[in-house]
Amino acid sequence: MSPIPPLEELLPFSEIAARLGVRIETVHAWRVHRVSPLAAWKLGGQWRTSEAAVQAFMTACTNGVDSAAAPAPTRRRRPQADAEWCEREFRPSKTRGSRS
Secondary structure, X not given: OOOXXXXXXXXXXXXXXXHHOOXXXXXXXXXXXXXXXXXXEEEOOEEEEEHHXXXXXXXXXXXXXXXXOOOOOOOOOOHHHHHHHHHHHHOOXXXXXXXX
């Protein structure tokens, strides 16, 4: 783990989250990231990190990633729509395989 920066440079996760426009839970997830965890220190029961640590984390996570080549996110269907589709597709049909 890297040495603790001066206390003046350490910011609470809530402030980092607000600056980046993400939820505080996201910043906590970055702290335990498998590949390159965000450097953070727990002081007085509150997690803190520095802007330099956030920048290093962002660089490590995006290093070698071409955002233009990344696939566009797909839109998830409503669970209700999925259930309706399954019911239509897999409901027993009176005409399928019936003998007269």
